[in-house]
Each structure stands twice: as structure tokens, then as C-alpha cells.
Amino acid sequence: MSVQTPAFPSATILGYPRIGRRRELKKAVEAYWAGKSSAAELQAAAEQIQLGTAARLTELGLTEPSAVPGTFSFYDQVLDTAVALGAVPARFGALHDADGRLGLDAYFTLARGNAEQQPLEMTKWFDTNYHYLVPEVGPETSFSLSSERVVDEFALAKANGTVTRPYLVGPVTFLALSKASDDAPEGFSPLSRLEDVLPVYAELLERLAAAGAEWVQLDEPVLVADGDDAAGTTSAQLSAAVERAYAALTAPAVGEGRPAILLSAPYGGLGEQTAAVAATGVEAVALDLFKGALPSAAELAAFAGKTVVAGFVDGHNIWRNDLAASAQKLDALKAAGAEHGFAVAVATSTSTFHVPHDVEEETQLDAQLRSWLAFADQKVREVAVLASYLADPASAAGAIEEATRVIASRAEAPDVRRPEVRERTAALTDADFSRPAFVTRAAAQDAVLHLPPLPTTTIGSFPQTAEVRGARARLNKGAIDAAEYEKLMKDEIKRVVDLQEELGFDVLVHGEPERNDMVQYFAENLDGFDVTVHGWVQSYGSRCTRPSILWGDVSRPAPITVPWAEYAQSLTDKPMKGMLTGPVTILAWSFVRDDQPLAETANQVALALRDEIADLEAAGIKVIQVDEPALRELLPLRKADQPAYLDWSVKSFRLATAGAQDSTQVHTHLCYSEFGVIIDAIDGLDADVTSIEAARSRMEVVNDLEAHGFGRGVGPGVYDIHSPRVPGQGEIEELLKTAVEHVPARQLWVNPDCGLKTRGYAETEDSLRNLVGAAKTARAHV
Numbered sequence: 001m002s003v004q005t006p007a008f009p010s011a012t013i014l015g016y017p018r019i020g021r022r023r024e025l026k027k028a029v030e031a032y033w034a035g036k037s038s039a040a041e042l043q044a045a046a047e048q049i050q051l052g053t054a055a056r057l058t059e060l061g062l063t064e065p066s067a068v069p070g071t072f073s074f075y076d077q078v079l080d081t082a083v084a085l086g087a088v089p090a091r092f093g094a095l096h097d098a099d100g101r102l103g104l105d106a107y108f109t110l111a112r113g114n115a116e117q118q119p120l121e122m123t124k125w126f127d128t129n130y131h132y133l134v135p136e137v138g139p140e141t142s143f144s145l146s147s148e149r150v151v152d153e154f155a156l157a158k159a160n161g162t163v164t165r166p167y168l169v170g171p172v173t174f175l176a177l178s179k180a181s182d183d184a185p186e187g188f189s190p191l192s193r194l195e196d197v198l199p200v201y202a203e204l205l206e207r208l209a210a211a212g213a214e215w216v217q218l219d220e221p222v223l224v225a226d227g228d229d230a231a232g233t234t235s236a237q238l239s240a241a242v243e244r245a246y247a248a249l250t251a252p253a254v255g256e257g258r259p260a261i262l263l264s265a266p267y268g269g270l271g272e273q274t275a276a277v278a279a280t281g282v283e284a285v286a287l288d289l290f291k292g293a294l295p296s297a298a299e300l301a302a303f304a305g306k307t308v309v310a311g312f313v314d315g316h317n318i319w320r321n322d323l324a325a326s327a328q329k330l331d332a333l334k335a336a337g338a339e340h341g342f343a344v345a346v347a348t349s350t351s352t353f354h355v356p357h358d359v360e361e362e363t364q365l366d367a368q369l370r371s372w373l374a375f376a377d378q379k380v381r382e383v384a385v386l387a388s389y390l391a392d393p394a395s396a397a398g399a400i401e402e403a404t405r406v407i408a409s410r411a412e413a414p415d416v417r418r419p420e421v422r423e424r425t426a427a428l429t430d431a432d433f434s435r436p437a438f439v440t441r442a443a444a445q446d447a448v449l450h451l452p453p454l455p456t457t458t459i460g461s462f463p464q465t466a467e468v469r470g471a472r473a474r475l476n477k478g479a480i481d482a483a484e485y486e487k488l489m490k491d492e493i494k495r496v497v498d499l500q501e502e503l504g505f506d507v508l509v510h511g512e513p514e515r516n517d518m519v520q521y522f523a524e525n526l527d528g529f530d531v532t533v534h535g536w537v538q539s540y541g542s543r544c545t546r547p548s549i550l551w552g553d554v555s556r557p558a559p560i561t562v563p564w565a566e567y568a569q570s571l572t573d574k575p576m577k578g579m580l581t582g583p584v585t586i587l588a589w590s591f592v593r594d595d596q597p598l599a600e601t602a603n604q605v606a607l608a609l610r611d612e613i614a615d616l617e618a619a620g621i622k623v624i625q626v627d628e629p630a631l632r633e634l635l636p637l638r639k640a641d642q643p644a645y646l647d648w649s650v651k652s653f654r655l656a657t658a659g660a661q662d663s664t665q666v667h668t669h670l671c672y673s674e675f676g677v678i679i680d681a682i683d684g685l686d687a688d689v690t691s692i693e694a695a696r697s698r699m700e701v702v703n704d705l706e707a708h709g710f711g712r713g714v715g716p717g718v719y720d721i722h723s724p725r726v727p728g729q730g731e732i733e734e735l736l737k738t739a740v741e742h743v744p745a746r747q748l749w750v751n752p753d754c755g756l757k758t759r760g761y762a763e764t765e766d767s768l769r770n771l772v773g774a775a776k777t778a779r780a781h782v
């Protein structure tokens with residue numbers, strides 16, 4: 001090796017938010033999609049974000065070469081890598097231009113589909129709320145370097161004074177996350193194409209080196225999850241793939257054909273993959289030491305000659321780092337490094353794109369609460385402090401002391417731990433988690449509800465019109481008062497109720513017009529939460545969410561949904577569904593306190609919901625739906641951790657609902673139907689009726705329900721609300737016919753896949769009319 005490996009920067013982050021501090025990227029791409037701006041204008045906006053990020057990160061302390069990660073993306077980092085490799089599904093036809101390149105329009109076509117083709121599928125990125133696009137790879141996929149955007153972005157930053165560290169999804173993770181293409185034979189595993197993608201990675205690394213990149217980051221989070229045996233990626237196969245991939249990529253010497261390589265492994269400990277990763281020839285490895293444990297002394301010895309990049313600062317949540325504790329762990333790591341001959345640097349545990357930009361922007365938050373938080377910019381400073389501690393412990397003493405003081409103030413703050421809330425959870429007994437047998441409840445419910453066979457209902461929200469959203473915006477700006485707002489919402493509720501009466505629904509909903517978001521709405525009305533103004537984080541593509549902050553003990557100061565439900569029920573003789581968001585979903589879509597087990601926090605939320613259910617019953621509501629669309633989302637990446645999660649999550653739902661009277665019909669709703677390992681958990685929720693996604697998979701889910709022997713009410717969705725398409729009545733009748741072949745008719749409900757919030761009224765009315773018509777026809781045959 002003639003060229004010396006450049007030193008890895010002492011402080012870095014694994015990635016930075018890319019949507020822009022004021023969601024500039026969202027605005028720029030959406031304007032481009034709408035034909036309101038040119039490709040050049042979009043490119044200019046993107047460059048401004050990239051250069052702004054480099055300048056900001058330098059200002060915050062990432063001053064060494066390669067410390068600023070090149071993690072910009074127009075839409076998604078997995079799509080970026082797929083496009084760089086030329087991995088486009090054949091079903092899209094020719095997307096490459098005459099020079100063999102995939103341009104921005106091809107890129108967006110894969111992300112968003114076109115008139116003939118559905119976009120790439122989207123799914124959750126590890127245990128986060130971010131969704132990536134799933135590449136499709138088959139034996140026929142031809143890989144060739146098809147975009148050098150990552151090189152261009154590096155060159156742009158360099159020309160403006162910052163040597164960044166380009167980012168790519170690593171080859172093992174890229175293929176492990178890909179799904180087999182439509183043309184692939186049964187049992188085909190995309191990972192079998194590893195040898196074919198490696199030359200393209202190598203070519204790209206060569207171009208990056210030629211452009212002056214000293215380090216490149218290859219992200220391999222799949223190594224922290226247990227292999228999916230069903231998909232043919234067992235743990236041993238992943239280890240073997242790591243060995244082959246990095247032997248090939250590190251074959252050229254650093255600087256002679258490639259930059260030095262940082263392999264990053266965010267979202268958990270490497271566990272049994274530690275040895276495989278340590279045995280590769282990469283120059284640095286980033287370990288998630290926030291979620292994962294420090295490898296054992298024997299494991300660490302194998303990192304000799306590398307840089308271990310210690311991810312002590314959590315990139316995935318918003319709490320200020322306990323710098324004193326991190327410093328102590330750093331001491332241990334530094335000692336091991338001295339003994340075994342590896343260098344140590346400091347980083348975040350994951351990319352920081354899961355958290356908002358800057359807590360200083362949230363001036364409306366209580367100053368003490370703000371002091372407990374660290375968004376992306378604050379995390380950069382924390383990393384820099386720890387790096388300076390590593391070089392000279394005394395230099396960081398002030399910052400470490402301050403963090404210790406602030407964290408102590410959080411532990412002692414009165415509303416963080418409230419005795420009246422804690423006494424309630426401490427006093428819970430098994431009886432609080434269960435209802436009498438379903439047969440007993442079903443009889444009591446039949447006596448009250450008198451529903452026909454195949455009853456019809458919807459999932460909750462009706463289209464949120466511009467008027468509804470406009471009214472909320474005017475309320476927030478103070479342009480209308482609460483009384484005026486209430487009147488506008490009641491008008492909307494009446495319109496929704498009248499429409500359902502006219503269409504002939506059996507169980508009605510009020511339409512949820514008063515809710516900005518199914519979690520934030522509850523967060524705003526419960527104690528223990530706060531909401532941000534600028535705290536947007538990317539959910540997928542240009543879509544962002546603004547998670548609430550659950551910082552203290554949760555309780556319900558007053559009924560939340562009851563007045564709306566009561567008003568809606570007063571408009572009809574049909575049963576009106578009360579509509580709540582479940583404890584697991586409230587946790588999954590918020591930033592949750594990390595100072596106690598999630599199970600304890602979930603039970604606090606559950607008790608608040610339990611009180612709400614009691615008040616809904618007192619107000620005459622007989623059917624109550626508790627949505628849990630995120631139940632699957634929080635499932636741990638390691639199989640060993642899954643049973644404990646499923647235990648507390650199911651219990652929290654049961655705690656929320658088990659106080660209901662026998663005659664109250666409890667519904668739940670889940671937005672997906674790939675039940676797999678969680679079917680027992682769904683059954684364990686013990687809801688009287690469960691509605692699920694099914695239209696896109698043409699009712700396949702009923703096979704699972706039949707095999708499992710699901711014994712309570714179930715509503716597999718018959719109308720795919722994700723598309724503006726109106727399903728015909730005959731088509732819905734066919735779906736119902738399939739359903740009754742597998743699920744006893746007395747258990748079956750007829751409903752759409754999900755809420756109608758994002759749909760327009762015209763197509764919704766037509767679709768719902770066909771849905772009710774189909775149910776009536778089907779009833780004649782059961």
C-alpha cells in the first residue's frame with residue numbers, strides 16, 4: 001500500500017436532514033412535479049440546500065475533511081443507490097437516456113409511477129418512521145453506472161470549500177432490501193446478484209476518488225437486523241455477503257482507485273455480524289453504541305488497524321445526550337483502542353434525518369423543556385464535545401457538566417413524574433387488561449346494535465376539504481375564534497352524517513374534520529406532550545410529519561373527543577363510532593421520553609384513553625374504534641426482542657379498551673395485512689371488530705385469517721383508498737364473495753381499506769355508494 005489512509009475525522013454525524021430547515025426541498029420538488037418550475041430551478045434549490053448544509057455543519061464544528069456527510073437526496077437514499085447502479089425494473093421500459101444515464105425525470109418516475117406503471121413499492125426503513133422505495137432485482141436486471149449525482153454533489157461542495165464524505169447504501173443492504181422482480185423465478189434471492197453489482201460500486205468509488213473524495217460511507221444497516229429466513233437472507237448468508245462484497249471493494253489500495261471506506265451500521269448492535277465486519281478490509285466502521293452494546297474485548301481486538309466510529313449520540317430521538325456517561329464509555333473504548341491498535345472517533349448512532357433541524361427554532365416551547373432536547377444541530381455539537389473530550393478531557397469539562405445538570409433537572413421536574421399518574425399504573429392488576437369472553441360481549445352488543453349481516457362502516461376520516469383545513473389555519477392565526485371554528489366543524493360533521501345516512505351505512509362516523517393529524521390531535525389534548533412549530537421530519541419523498549414530544553407523565557385533563565361524538569350521535573339514530581388513536585400508534589408517531597420503559601409510558605396513554613372511552617359510553621356512544629396502524633412499525637429488528645414488545649404493546653391496547661361495557665363494541669383498525677409474526681398479537685388485541693387493508697392484495701388476507709381461525713368480527717377493506725379510482729359495485733361483490741368463502745359471514749364487515757382523509761368527495765361518494773350497494777346484494781346470499 002503506497003498511499004497512506006487519510007485520518008478519519010474525529011467528529012462526524014452519519015447523515016443530516018435533507019428536506020431543508022423550512023422544507024425548501026419539499027416546496028422545490030412539488031413545484032417541479034406540478035410543472036410550476038423548471039429542472040434548472042429545482043437543481044438550483046437542491047444545490048442551495050447542499051451548500052447550506054455544508055456551511056451549517058462546518059459552523060457547528062464539523063471542520064475536518066470528510067466530516068460533513070454527503071447525504072442529500074431528492075427523494076430517497078435507496079432510490080439514489082438503485083439509480084446509480086442502473087437497477088430499474090424492466091416493467092418501466094426504457095428509462096435510460098441515449099448516454100446510458102438515468103436523469104431526474106426517470107428518477108421521479110420510479111418514485112411516483114406513471115400512467116402505466118405503479119411506482120416502486122414503499123416500505124419502512126428499519127425501525128423508523130422513514131419509508132424507502134423497494135428496488136426490484138431479478139436475474140434479468142442489468143447493472144451499469146447510470147448516475148453520478150453523488151460525484152457531482154461531492155464536486156459542488158468541494159468547489160465551495162468543503163470536502164464531504166459521499167454516502168451510498170452499501171451493496172449487502174441494497175440487495176437484502178430489494179425484492180425479487182416480477183420476472184424472477186420463484187425463490188430467487190436478489191442477494192444472489194452481489195457479484196454483479198460490485199463492479200458498479202467499484203467504478204463509482206473510483207470516480208469519487210478521482211474527484212478528490214478521501215472517504216466514502218457505505219451504509220449497511222441490514223447487518224443489525226436478524227436475517228429474514230423466509231427471504232433467503234439468513235445471518236450466515238449476510239456474513240458471507242459482507243466478506244465477498246468488501247473483499248472486492250477494498251481490493252484497490254486507498255487513493256489508488258477508491259477512497260477509504262467507512263462502513264456504517266446504524267439502528268442497533270452488530271451482534272453476530274461483528275466478526276464478519278471486523279474481518280473486512282474497510283478502514284473505518286461506525287457502530288451504533290447508543291442502541292447497541294460495546295462489543296466485547298475479544299470482538300474489539302479484531303478491529304485492529306481500523307477506526308472505530310463510536311455512535312454514542314442518538315440520531316433517532318431528540319433527547320439531550322448524557323455526555324458524562326458517553327465520556328465514560330469513550331474512555332473504555334479509547335483504552336481498548338490503545339491496547340488493540342484501533343483509532344476512535346465519535347459520531348451519531350444513525351443519520352440525524354429522523355429528527356428536526358434545530359431546537360433553537362422552537363421558541364414557543366418552555367425554556368426548560370427546550371434545554372432537555374437535542375435536534376440535529378445540537379447533536380452535531382454534542383459529537384464535537386465528545387471528540388474534544390477524546391483529545392483532551394479537560395477541554396470538554398464545562399459542556400459535560402452542563403449536560404449533567406440539565407439531565408438532572410429533567411429527572412426532577414415536577415410534571416415529568418406525577419404521583420397521581422404513577423399510582424394508577426402501579427395499581428393495575430390482570431383484571432384491568434381483559435374483558436369477558438367474546439360470546440358474552442357479542443350477545444350484549446347484538447341486543448343493543450341490531451346490525452344486519454355484513455354491516456357497513458368506514459374507517460373514520462372523510463375527505464379533509466380545503467375549507468376544513470382553511471378553517472383550522474384561520475383559527476391558528478387568530479382570524480376566527482373557537483366558537484366560529486366549532487360551528488364550521490359541526491357543519492362539516494352534519495354533512496358527513498347526512499351523506500352516510502343517504503348512502504345507507506349501518507355504523508356511522510363523524511369524519512374527523514377537527515383533527516390535523518391522528519396523533520398530534522391527541523398530543524395537543526393530553527398532559528405530558530408538547531408540539532413543535534418547525535419540527536418537520538421526512539416520512540417519505542416530499543412528505544413530512546411533525547412528531548409531538550412526549551416528555552412527561554401522561555394524563556387527560558378533560559374529555560377530548562366526547563363533545564364531537566355526542567353532537568354527531570345526536571344527528572342520527574344509527575350507531576355513531578367514537579374514534580380514538582391507540583397507545584402504540586401515539587408512541588410510534590411521537591418523540592417519546594427515554595427515561596422509562598416504553599411499556600410504562602404506553603400504559604399511561606392507555607389509561608387516558610380508557611377514561612375517554614368511559615366518557616364516550618356515558619355520552620351514549622355504543623361503538624368505539626381504537627386505531628393501531630403502527631402496531632407493526634415498532635416491532636424490534638432482533639427476533640429475541642420481539643416477544644417482549646408484542647407483550648407490552650398488546651397489553652396497552654387491552655388496558656385502553658378493557659374497561660368498556662360488554663355491550664360496547666370495540667373496533668380496531670390496522671393499515672396493512674402482512675401479518676406474519678404479529679397475527680397472534682392482532683388476535684390478542686381482543687377487539688370485537690378488526691378492519692384491515694386488503695383491496696390491494698385482492699383479499700389474500702382472508703386466507704391468513706382462515707388459517708389462523710380468527711374468531712371475531714373482521715372487515716377486510718374492499719375499496720383501496722390510496723387511489724382515486726372508483727371501484728365498481730360488481731368488483732366489490734366479487735371481493736365479498738371471496739371473503740365469505742374463507743370467513744364466516746356472521747363475522748364479516750364491509751368497509752374501505754383506510755380513512756378517506758386524502759380523497760376527494762366526488763370519487764368517495766361514488767365508491768361508498770358502490771360499497772353499500774355491494775354489501776346489500778351480498779347480504780341476500782348469506
Ligand code: GLN
Nearest residue numbers: 459460461627629755756
Ligand atoms: N381513523 C383514521 C382515519 O380514518 C385511521 C387512519 C389510519 O389508519 N392511518 O383517518
Ligand code: ZN
Nearest residue numbers: 670671754755
Ligand atoms: Zn389505515
